[in-house]
Amino acid sequence: MKLKVCIAGATGWVGKPLCVAVSGANDLSLVGAVSRTHRSQSLKDVFDDSKIDLIVSGSVAEALGTPTDVLVDYTKADVVKANVMTAIRKGVHVVIGSSGLTDEDFIEINQAALDNKVGVIAAGNFAITAVLLQRFACEAARYLSHWEIIDYASNTKKDAPSGTTRELAFRLSEIRKPEVNHPIEETIGERESRGTTLNGSQIHSVRLPSYVISVEVIFGATDERLSIRHDAGSGAGPYIQGTLLAIRDVRNHVGLVRGLDKIMR
Numbered sequence: 001m002k003l004k005v006c007i008a009g010a011t012g013w014v015g016k017p018l019c020v021a022v023s024g025a026n027d028l029s030l031v032g033a034v035s036r037t038h039r040s041q042s043l044k045d046v047f048d049d050s051k052i053d054l055i056v057s058g059s060v061a062e063a064l065g066t067p068t069d070v071l072v073d074y075t076k077a078d079v080v081k082a083n084v085m086t087a088i089r090k091g092v093h094v095v096i097g098s099s100g101l102t103d104e105d106f107i108e109i110n111q112a113a114l115d116n117k118v119g120v121i122a123a124g125n126f127a128i129t130a131v132l133l134q135r136f137a138c139e140a141a142r143y144l145s146h147w148e149i150i151d152y153a154s155n156t157k158k159d160a161p162s163g164t165t166r167e168l169a170f171r172l173s174e175i176r177k178p179e180v181n182h183p184i185e186e187t188i189g190e191r192e193s194r195g196t197t198l199n200g201s202q203i204h205s206v207r208l209p210s211y212v213i214s215v216e217v218i219f220g221a222t223d224e225r226l227s228i229r230h231d232a233g234s235g236a237g238p239y240i241q242g243t244l245l246a247i248r249d250v251r252n253h254v255g256l257v258r259g260l261d262k263i264m265r
């Protein structure tokens, strides 16, 4: 029996190749697609080169009128939480690709998922190379006590810090909080120039044309420095394999799993 998948944000930069990948997979069936702009149109007309004959819904609630096993969300920061909660309350498992959710949101989502006995997998970055950055950074944090994170994205990205950066700060905090020698709140001058503090890490967000998503964590020690950096290219391909992995795995969980590496064997 094929796993029935609905994609919110189906017409987006990630959503489109994901629709193609899901509909082409032997074990998955694309049963729902959500976009406000293309509501009531067939995906075969929305995507020039596609044979996917599926009518687009205008909302997640509408799309989940069709029996669905897994909702995948690649929409926007201002709508992702409502979409996720709608799916959970309907007993549908969820894979979250969208950025913008806070640690408090994740606590709420976890509780709702536990109450409704569904699985949720969220990853700030579904690219395998970004997962490797997380692993290497966590390894470095076991030995090095000082670090700060730089979050780069395009000038059109509205939310900050990126999901990749939020998750990195969260994962590093599971190892330890970095040491800060001069308290941030006692900064002489503009306090904001020291960035924001998230899970103990200082984060500096840069939003400029030419960046897609990059993250750099800089570890400082006496007379030496270690920089670990990930740069996403201009295509959405790297996120597809990781998202498919999560779609196939999410039914094996109850509650929230945060981070792709938690499900990579």
Ligand SMILES: NC(=O)c1ccc[n+]([C@@H]2O[C@H](COP(=O)([O-])OP(=O)(O)OC[C@H]3O[C@@H](n4cnc5c(N)ncnc54)[C@H](OP(=O)(O)O)[C@@H]3O)[C@@H](O)[C@H]2O)c1
Pocket (backbone or CB within 6 Å): 008, 009, 010, 011, 012, 013, 014, 015, 034, 035, 036, 037, 038, 058, 059, 074, 075, 076, 077, 078, 079, 096, 097, 098, 099, 100, 123, 124, 125, 126, 127, 163, 239
């Ligand atoms: N976790 C990861 O690995 C990863 C990788 C890349 C991107 N992301 C994140 O994924 C999200 C999507 O990125 P993208 O670059 O694919 O965005 P995008 O190209 O702008 O596409 C957004 C999609 O969401 C839909 N949408 C937007 N607002 C909506 C709303 N209020 N209600 C319902 N649908 C809505 C859009 O269609 P309509 O406007 O027609 O509704 C479109 O289909 C972002 O949060 C981004 O940061 C995560």
